[in-house]
Amino acid sequence: MTAAPQNTKAGAEKIAVTVSAVVPLNDLVTRFEFTRPDGAAFPPFSAGAHTVVEMRDQGRTRLNPYSLMSDPSDPSIYAISVRRDDQGRGGSLFMHRNVKVGDAMTLTYPVNLFSLDLRGRKHVFLAGGIGITPFMAMIAQLEQSNGNWELHYACRSEALGTYADQLRSHYPNKVHVYFDDQNQAIGLEDLLDGQPLGTHVYVCGPKGMIDWVHTTAAEHGWPSENVHSEEFLAPQPGKPFEVRLCKSDITIQVGEHESLLEAMERCGVDAPFLCRGGACGQCETDVVEADGEFVHRDHWLDDDDHACGKKIMPCVSRFVGKTLVLDR
Amino acid sequence: MTIQFNKETFRDDYSFRNSDWAIKRFPFPFHEDSYMYSVNMEQHRGGPPGSVYEKRFDVDEHYLAEMEDRAIVLAEDPLRCQSLPHMTLAGWDTLELIMTCKSEDYPDLFELHRDGKRWRWVNKPMGIDHSFTFLDETTLPCGPLEYITRQTQGDFAVLDQRDEMLWMDAGTVTTQADWSLDFDIGMNFFEWHAPVPMAHELGIFKRALKFLLNVQQGAPARRLNWTMTVNPLLDTSPENYHKWGIQKTTLTPENIGAKQHLRVELQTFFRLPRSNALLFPIRCYLIAFQDIVSVPKWGRRLHRVVRDLPDELATYKGFIANRPMMLDYLGQYDDGRPTSPGIWPDLETEPPLDMGR
Structure with a gap:
């Protein structure tokens, strides 16, 4: 309009x-x-x-x-x-x-991209390492509204237990900390087994931990809607490659240590983005022509999208081959 | 500018009228001489001074009359305002957003004074001066969503966002184009749009959902939608269809110019900061055919749009039976001249009607 x-x-x-x-x-x-x-x-x-x-x-x-x-x-x-x-x-x-x-x-x-499900009657937080950060805000928010929550937090060691002491002293009955170097681990199966109806689980941490929680919860019959996760990917380096951007009418070089999205921005192309970590979907770009292999690393496109080679998420994904033409 | 609020009704004697000011600023929805569904979204970042797009929540001459009509509807049918238990925070978000915007955009009409969580809200046109505690429902006479939407023109759907989907989990809906909050409550985006013809096949809703899930805080969006209404009725709800549906048969060639109204919805979308829900205000503007055709460009264009609209859409919008009569009327105001692109009236530049050619 x-x-x-x-x-x-x-x-x-x-x-x-x-x-x-x-x-x-x-x-x-x-x-x-x-x-x-x-x-x-x-x-x-x-x-x-x-x-x-x-x-x-x-x-x-x-x-x-x-x-x-x-x-x-x-x-x-x-x-x-x-x-x-x-x-x-x-x-x-x-x-x-x-x-x-x-x-x-x-x-x-x-x-x-990782909000509380406010319908939840109980919120169980599973943090690994620096994955504690979103839960700091979630705990503060739920404390304001008398929300029911508990935290299970795995850290490498006491010395690297970011905010662990503070959380344990504030909420001694709700916070459980596990130290890898003391061979402590979250007892996930028992934890999932004992939760009341209407509980939501949230996990933030390394990829292995996120996959473990999703898989274990699914095996225990948890609906996928009750298990939430967030993982930001950092773009990984890769071989330099050349891309033709047909709408912008330019050909650009993507360097070893920059993402395709960053290369576009460096060349003055105003490409959409939000999370820059393969999660939000905002930078999704149509592939016009490709002769080579995609290195898809995002969480946004599904396996079929990845297989068909018609779309790419330039914030984290790359390309190896002769020709790549994008609709951007 | 000080707004003169009309004393008027949207029922019984239908004394609703648009002033010349309201006609010129009417949100005419057709940017070209034909219409087809599209996602047609743009950012909601103001617009030309005086236009309905300028402020985040437009207040016009119909404000007080619309609020009186809403109070009547809610008294007869309290289920027009509902909020599922997890949506209370989104209700406070809505209250905060509207109070902040209105007090900033219309400082002569609305004031918001904040001292921590102690807030004082002054709504001069409605004679309200109320102090309350933010996030404490016991300090308001009703829930926060109902409280603020009884003071704000337009319907409000509050959509929870979870699992990559939007859910119709709260709202205040009294000025709707034949849909029901009580029926749709708890439905997801595809479910509540299921009755719309053609748009699903065009992939409109998939794209629209993707867009809406990504509407971000501080970057609201808007679009227009439209339908037709006989008599200036705000409440064209399924609940009351037995009262208003029959009125569609009362059109005659003599009364159609005054009775037949184009109904336009200015739909806006705001990400709510505390709840991460999406606020979807649907503001209804009505204009009589006889007032539309006072703008030559709009008269020409409306005739062409109504004439060429696919039957499915004319049926869905509820005017297929009256279309021939509408075309007889509107045809008098279409001299076949080209129209300028865009939605604006272009009164200075578009030629007057010339039926003598």
């Missing part, structure tokens, strides 16, 4: 912020807190939401999603906790090494 000029920039709306605190929590994890330079309140958010942090790293723009882990009822700050990944692509290293109190940064509005 076009009633107004349309501003259709890719990605969610942005918020200018100032880094108000940098709090190292242990050897690997640091919390970053943000306020708004104009002192305004942040938009309210729902627990489980993430924000995409824009990093200006020596002329290169990095965009990494992180779960908001502050209390959703506190509009004065947003907080994220970042695990340093020494083998990663550099976003977390940039956060740890370069971001200082007082820095101006840009976040996106919250986007929630």
Whole structure:
């Protein structure tokens, strides 16, 4: 209907912020807190939401999603906790090494791909390592509304148990922590077996843990709608390849350490995105022509889509071969 | 601008009228001389000053009369407002969004004063000055969704989002084009759209759902939809079909210009921040045929759209029986001249009617 000029920039709306605190929590994890330079309140958010942090790293723009882990009822700050990944692509290293109190940064509005099912009569949270972060916000939200929840949190060691002490002292009867180096493990089968009707399970952690929870719950007769998970993928490096973007009428090179989406953005193509981690579906792109093999890594397309080679998720997936032409 | 609120009715004597101001700003839904379903979404980020697209929740001269009509409908049928137990937070989200938007967009009509969770809401046109505690239902006379939608024009469907699907789990629906909240409550997006012809085959709903699941906080969207209504009735519900359906047989060539109304819905979509639900306001605008044809471009175009509409759509929209009479009337205002693209009236640039050619 076009009633107004349309501003259709890719990605969610942005918020200018100032880094108000940098709090190292242990050897690997640091919390970053943000306020708004104009002192305004942040938009309210729902627990489980993430924000995409824009990093200006020596002329290169990095965009990494992180779960908001502050209390959703506190509009004065947003907080994220970042695990340093020494083998990663550099976003977390940039956060740890370069971001200082007082820095101006840009976040996106919250986007929630991992929300609480508010019908749940009980919420069981299963966290692995840094996967604890969305549950920090969920616990705060449920505590406000007298929600029924419990947390089972697996960490490598006491030294790396991010927020474990704080959670145990606040909620001694609801929080259960398991340390790998003490051979402790979540007793998932017993846990799933004893839950009342209307319970929802949420898992956030490494891929193996997520698969384990889904598989075990299915084996125990849990409806898939009652088992929720979130896993952000980081784009993996791969061989450079060339892509023809027919709508934009350009041919671009995708480097070894950048994603197809990042390469498009570098070349000035305003491609849609939200999560940048293969989960939200926003960047789905039609394939016009392909002579080669796709390296699909997303959670969005189903197996049939992956097999037929008609679609690709440029935020995490790659291509090896002679010719790739996309409808972008 | 100060709005003069009309004293008018949408029932019995049907004293509803559009002023010249309301006619010129009417959301005419056809951007070309034909109509077919499309997802036709755009961002809801304002529009030309004075247009119905300018504010997030448009308030116009019909505000008080529409709120009186809603109160009558709710008194007769309380099930027009429902909220499943898990949707209370989304109701508070809705209240917060509307109060924030209206107080910012119409500071002369609405005020919101916040002191932590202690809020004071002033609605001057309706004479309300009320203090309450945010997120505490005991401090409101009814649920938060009902409270705010008794003060806001348009129907409101509140859609829970889970399992990659939208669910009709709450709403206030008293000005609807022949659908029922009480029937649809708890249904998913495909279930409540099941009666719509053709659009499923066109893949419209699959694409629309994908779009709506991705409507993000801070980036609302909008589209227009339309149908036809005989007499300016807001409440064309299935519950009351026995009262209004029969009125479709009262059209005559003499009264059609005044009685037959084009009914346009300005549909908007807001991601609700605390609940992650999707708010779907459906704002109904009515205009009599005799007022549409006062805009030459709209008269020409409406004739062509109604004439060329597929039978399935004319049947679904409930005017197939009256279409010949409509075309006889509208044909008088179509001189065959080309029309300018877009929805705007273009009164200065479009030529007046010339039936003498």
